[in-house]
Structures are given as C-alpha cells and as structure tokens.
Amino acid sequence: MRIFDPHIHMTSRSTDDYEAMAAAGIVAIVEPAFWLGQPRTNVGSFVDYFNSLIGWERFRASQFGIRHFCTIGLNPKEANNPKLSKEVLESLPRFLGKDGVVAVGEIGFDDQTDEEEACLARQIELAAEFKLPILIHTPHRDKKRGTERTIAVVRKAGFPEERVLIDHNNEETLPIVLATGCWAGHTIYPNTKMDEHRMAALVKKYGSSRIIVNSAADWGISDPLKVPKTMAVMREQGIGEDTIETIVWDNPVAFFSQSGRLDLAGIDQPPTIDRAEKFATNSVLRGDQGQVPS
C-alpha cells in the first residue's frame, strides 16, 4: 500500500530517515513550514527557509524516490513578533504561487493572542486569494478552546471548510472538528499528542471519513515511521485495509489535490534515482558513488 505522510518536517531529519521511509512504503510527503525550535530574528531567515522547502529539500526527497510537497506560512509562535510577522506576511505572496506549494500552513494558535489571531486571519485571506487549502496547527496548551477559536476564525472569514485541515487532534477535539466540514489530522508522537493505539480506537469509533494521520517528525522526540507503525496497529486491531488506505492515502491526496498542485503523475512507477544528479551543484552524495539499493 502506498503511504502519504501529510505532515513531516524533513529539514530536521537525516538521509537514514528518508531511506527508512521509502523502505516502509512512504512515497509522498507534505512538509509544512514551521518554527525552528527557537525564534528567528529577521525576515531573511524566513525567506531562506521557505526557499529551502521548495528547493533543496524537495530535491533531497526525490533522491530517495519520495515526492515532496510543502506548505508555506507564518507559524503562530512567531506571529507574536509584530515587526517580523508584518515582513513575513508581506513575503508570502512570493511563495504561495509556486509549484509544489499545496497549502498555506501551518498556521493557527499557540498562546492564543490577538496577534496570532490577526496573522491567522490574514493568511486565510491569502489562501482564498491563491485558491489554496489551509493547514491548521492546534495549540499544545488549552487545545480545546484553541480549536474552537480556530473554527470561529475560519467561519468568520467565510473560508470553505472542506479546504481546511485541522491538525494535532485528540479525543476531545476530534468530535468538534468532525462536526464541521473540516478535515481532521492526527499527529502520532512517541510521547505527546497521540499514539498508535489511541488512534486505532478513534478510527473504530469515528470511521475514516476526513480522518488523516501524520508523524509530524521534526527536531523533537518524534518518529518518521509513525504512519506505517499506526497502520500496523490498526491492522492488529482488525481495522480493514480499505479503511486504512482511505486514511493514509485517499484522504490526504483528496485534501491536498484541492490546491490543483499535487502532481502525483507517475507515482506508481518505481522511481528512477540518479544520486549523482545535482541541485545547484550540490548532490546528496558524500564521496561515494551513490549505489541505490534495489
């Protein structure tokens, strides 16, 4: 079964991770723009990061046979720096029209401040302008209230709910999201957010409609194989193959296809990988000849 990880921060991961993901059947990923674990101090730092998502990282993924797409946006934490957020928001239109940018994100609430709400609202306007879906980050703290507030902002903007993916759900927020027209993402982490067994229980309770799972692997304690590992637990729990395929392939494909830029042509063919290929004179090789395991 082909697997789509619709939320993974590959910039923080190694080539070993790409190898393992490809071996586990992951053929397509979405890397949302997020924060780097500590605050950036100037807009140029964002511009270079966005460029790396649509450039070097996409190329790096291709060297392991993985189709890489991204979302571009100002994350909620850094929305609280007024000077920076203004400049970053002004830079976004330069990126939102590019190939392979399949949503605005991840955007939403962190501390749930007024500044965060203003940046969220502005980026929803940009998504409408560029006809893109949006990927919503829900906060770690006061999550239920933050999820409700997010939905209120989306509705106030009149943005189509079927183009909204609300991520990092748990037992309490999932029913709230499913009561809307939005899609519901779940981040399967080793310690926090959600785990495989809890996820399988949610699928048994709520089914597969508009349900999405991801690893959100990043620089924290996380695991880029959490989607295939969740599939294994779902199988153990007797969840059918059709349901699993809906969750790990059909749903993310249907959601991000709304961008009109999710190019999956040829995804069924085994990839031809030439690791001597270069991106702006850089290859992923470090001296060896780049034998690709068959």
Add this chain to the structure above:
Amino acid sequence: MTVAALQETFEALLAARVGPEAARWLESARAAAAASSLDPMLALYSAAAIRVGRAPLALSAAEHALLAGLLPGLSFERWTIDDVARALLLMARREAGRTDDDFVADATACFEHADAREQQSWLRAVSMWPESARFLPTVIDACRTNIVPVFESIACENPYPGRHFPERNFNQVILKALFNSIALSRVVGLAGRINPELSRMARDYAAERTAAGRSVPADIAMAIGADAGGQEQPS
C-alpha cells in the same frame, strides 16, 4: 532599594568566591561595560562564564537573608557565579549615567544575542531593575522558548511573571509549567494570581489528560485554586 546598593552586595558575594585573576577581569569588564559601545558589552556579557566560572553561588544563610531583604520574592537558590557577574555588568552599564531608554535597549540587546545559558542569567536578574516592567515584551517572548531550563529561569523562583504578566500570559506560563512537569510550587506568587480562566484551563487540561488515558499532574489543584471543591479535584 537602589541599584547602587545592590551592586555593593553583589560585589561582596563575588569577591568571596572568585580568584584574583577573575576579580581583575571583572573589574576591567565592568569599567568597559560602563564606557564602551554596545559590541564590546555584548562580548563581555557572553565571556563572563569563561572568565569567572559557572559554580553554584551556594549562599550562606546570612547571605540568603540579606538578599531576601533587598529583593523580596527573588530566590537565589539556583544562581551561579556567572549569573552574578552578568548582573554586575548590566549594573555597571546602567549606573554609567545612560538614559532609561538606552539601558532598556542595551539590556534587550544582551538578551537577543544571548545563548541559552546567557538568557538564563538575564532572565534570573530581570525583576531587579527599576525599569523591569519595560522588559515585559521580551520576557513574554522568552516564555515561548522550547528550551526548558530557559523557561524555568523565568517561570520558577522568579517574581517577574507574578508581578508583571497580564492574566492571559500568566495563565500560559502555568499551563506550560504543567505541560513540562514543572512543580507549580516553584512559581512565585501563583496563589495570588488564581483567576477563573486559569481554573477553567487547568480543569480542561486535566480532562484532556484523562481522555488520553494519561496521569494528571498531582499539583494541578494549585492552578485550579480554592474554589475547586474537593469532589471535583482530579486525582
């Protein structure tokens, strides 16, 4: 409590704890901090740990009592020698007759250029400045850190959030402390800042943990407050 008086106390603390070479460096660094343009000041602020060491301050009971009288609410339990040296450098700069605006700008620059350890020194000292309220945006932003020791240096054993944070930001500090398994007994002034919204957030957090099949922090009742009622307190 003037900064000049505090400076004398801090000088005495360090004099009893550093060797002659470190003492000479500190004397010249303080003179340079008072006189120099910003760049040398930033370099000195960083270099303090290499020059004076990082040993725990390990105050005597008498020293604790003296400081508790000068700076009520500020605990020096976790301070190290370089924390004191960095505070002395900022004092030297402040006492050199600059305007308040200059001091706030220069001190903020020290924070913005700091590594995690230097940020801890800066945050531990931030409540002692007469203009400490003006650092509020910087301190609120510092609480967004993912580096737990940096978060602890402002959230714990520090009167600043209790004194200066608006309710919404104070509540976020408490939720973040719970989220990071930090004992709420370490937050200065929590009992006086309990509010209905914080109680609601803490109850929701307990419910979220329970729904996820996880344990609820034993001290969450401290955030819910006295109105929680025995029956409703999560176990």
